[in-house]
Amino acid sequence: MTLLPGPRAYHPDDHAALADICVRTADNGGDSRHLYPDHELMPSIFAAPYAALEPDLAFVIDDGTGRAVGYILGTADTPLFVTEFRKRWLPQVEDRYPRPAGPPRGPSDEMIALLHNPERMVLPELARHPAHLHIDLLPDWQRKGYGRVLMRTFLAALRAKGVEAVHLSMLTANTPARAFYDRLGFTEIPVPDPGPVTYLGRGTEPDL
Numbered sequence: 001m002t003l004l005p006g007p008r009a010y011h012p013d014d015h016a017a018l019a020d021i022c023v024r025t026a027d028n029g030g031d032s033r034h035l036y037p038d039h040e041l042m043p044s045i046f047a048a049p050y051a052a053l054e055p056d057l058a059f060v061i062d063d064g065t066g067r068a069v070g071y072i073l074g075t076a077d078t079p080l081f082v083t084e085f086r087k088r089w090l091p092q093v094e095d096r097y098p099r100p101a102g103p104p105r106g107p108s109d110e111m112i113a114l115l116h117n118p119e120r121m122v123l124p125e126l127a128r129h130p131a132h133l134h135i136d137l138l139p140d141w142q143r144k145g146y147g148r149v150l151m152r153t154f155l156a157a158l159r160a161k162g163v164e165a166v167h168l169s170m171l172t173a174n175t176p177a178r179a180f181y182d183r184l185g186f187t188e189i190p191v192p193d194p195g196p197v198t199y200l201g202r203g204t205e206p207d208l
Helices: 012-025 041-046 048-053 078-093 107-115 146-160 175-183
Strands: 006-009 059-062 068-075 131-137 165-171 197-203
Touching (some): 006 146, 012 041, 012 048, 012 068, 041 107, 048 078, 059 146, 068 146, 078 131, 146 165
Parallel strands (some): 131 165
Antiparallel strands (some): 006 059, 059 068, 068 131
């Protein structure tokens, strides 16, 4: 029986779909396959560790046939997640992605350097927003209300854990994403020298 598209909890069978969604949205919201020849690299940083370490905060949009076409992933406690990332996740992938020797020589090296530096996620300016998230939808599923549905689902899960605020980082150049977050009540968190990213935060109150 075919069901209507909608949100559901992540299942390990969704791993390949999560990776595909991540890759197809990792270049400033667009397809990144031309930048990163190893199509497991970006998911190994921005998707798979969350599904592995905090599966109860991983949700997908199902297209009605069982296929995930969008996701929201995150953590309730960023410092704890960073500790677990280094302890439990990095050992699973560091043989495939060894730390670059010397300065990065291209986009893949830049991302691998991020993989080996999870502590970059802990900033004092973000302490009042202890949770953080990543949300992505395949292009055909964007601008149809599914992002709002995913965000509402994720915020409710955070509230159930007693978490009062969440943050995210986004490429400043991704203006469509910024407009989406603005509509959902996120506001900018000032961070000194943030580089190419902007930090946004909001409470987990149910006002979407």
